[in-house]
Amino acid sequence: MKYKKLLIILSIIIIITVAIAIAEKLIEPMGYFRPDYDKTDITGILEKEMLNEDDYKELFYQTGLGKTAVDEILKNEVFGKEKILEFQENFFTQYNISREKFAVIVNHESIVDEEGKQIYGFDLAPYKNGYVLVTKATHSLGWRHGHAGIVTDAENQETLEAVLLGKDSMLQDINKWRNFPSFMMLKLKDTSQETLDEIAEFAKNNLLDIPYGLFVGLTVGKNPDPNNIKTTQCAHIVWYPFMQSGYDIDSDGTWLVTPKDIANSELFEIVQIYGVDPGDIWP
Numbered sequence: 001m002k003y004k005k006l007l008i009i010l011s012i013i014i015i016i017t018v019a020i021a022i023a024e025k026l027i028e029p030m031g032y033f034r035p036d037y038d039k040t041d042i043t044g045i046l047e048k049e050m051l052n053e054d055d056y057k058e059l060f061y062q063t064g065l066g067k068t069a070v071d072e073i074l075k076n077e078v079f080g081k082e083k084i085l086e087f088q089e090n091f092f093t094q095y096n097i098s099r100e101k102f103a104v105i106v107n108h109e110s111i112v113d114e115e116g117k118q119i120y121g122f123d124l125a126p127y128k129n130g131y132v133l134v135t136k137a138t139h140s141l142g143w144r145h146g147h148a149g150i151v152t153d154a155e156n157q158e159t160l161e162a163v164l165l166g167k168d169s170m171l172q173d174i175n176k177w178r179n180f181p182s183f184m185m186l187k188l189k190d191t192s193q194e195t196l197d198e199i200a201e202f203a204k205n206n207l208l209d210i211p212y213g214l215f216v217g218l219t220v221g222k223n224p225d226p227n228n229i230k231t232t233q234c235a236h237i238v239w240y241p242f243m244q245s246g247y248d249i250d251s252d253g254t255w256l257v258t259p260k261d262i263a264n265s266e267l268f269e270i271v272q273i274y275g276v277d278p279g280d281i282w283p
Helices: 001-030 053-063 067-074 080-092 174-179 193-207 236-244 261-262
Strands: 096-101 106-112 132-135 138-140 148-152 158-161 170-173 183-188 269-276
Touching: 053 067, 053 080, 067 080, 067 269, 132 174, 132 236, 132 261, 148 193, 148 261, 158 174, 158 193, 170 174, 183 193, 183 261, 193 236, 236 261
Parallel strands: none
Antiparallel strands: 096 106, 106 138, 132 148, 132 183, 148 158, 158 170, 183 269
16 A cells, blocks of 8 residues: 555656647747748838938837837937948847756746857847846746836846745846847836836835845735845836835736736837737736
């Protein structure tokens, strides 16, 4: 009887292990998008004095740049058009992707060269304080939960992120995001930069050096008093400062806020995407 129980337990462990391995394999292609449409000549659009809605849409599908980014880049009359063409080239470039173990149950994908060394796959569009960054590149046990961060000091290329269980939230170099094979940069719609600066400052002042918590929103309320924030996680650390300013960027409004919820929030406009389907950002 004892050996029978051990055999049953071992069988269950094997089944669970195999199921997780299959799930991880199935979600692997969901981590990044490679354009399945043709690269087109956009020089004619870039020569126009004024762009219309169709022009911005075409540029978005060809470069991953939203209207805000396009307008900002084209302010440079000398190099703006050339820069947008570089974004197009990067958007269509096929890179090698590797998967690495990030923590005990966490994996993430990276862009690598032929030798497997991590490299940057794209340039970042112009960004400012309060902009939000999201990637699909992180997954655990067959769940592609992704990762999120907020720009707290654009001048110093600084983001605030809750990176890993067992670590406090920390400041990061924004360039690390250029290594992810999927990327979204988001900006709150119809909001002044002054408001975004205030949100970024609140985030840095109240959410830095906070322990990582998996159950924020379940065992611990996700909207505590600013003086009583005990734990946070990667999406919560982005959601919370916006919520304090009256913007609920959790698109499904459940107890758990995720990077996907943030990416799908109607309160945001897309500044830039890379490795993401322009027609279906995060289904």
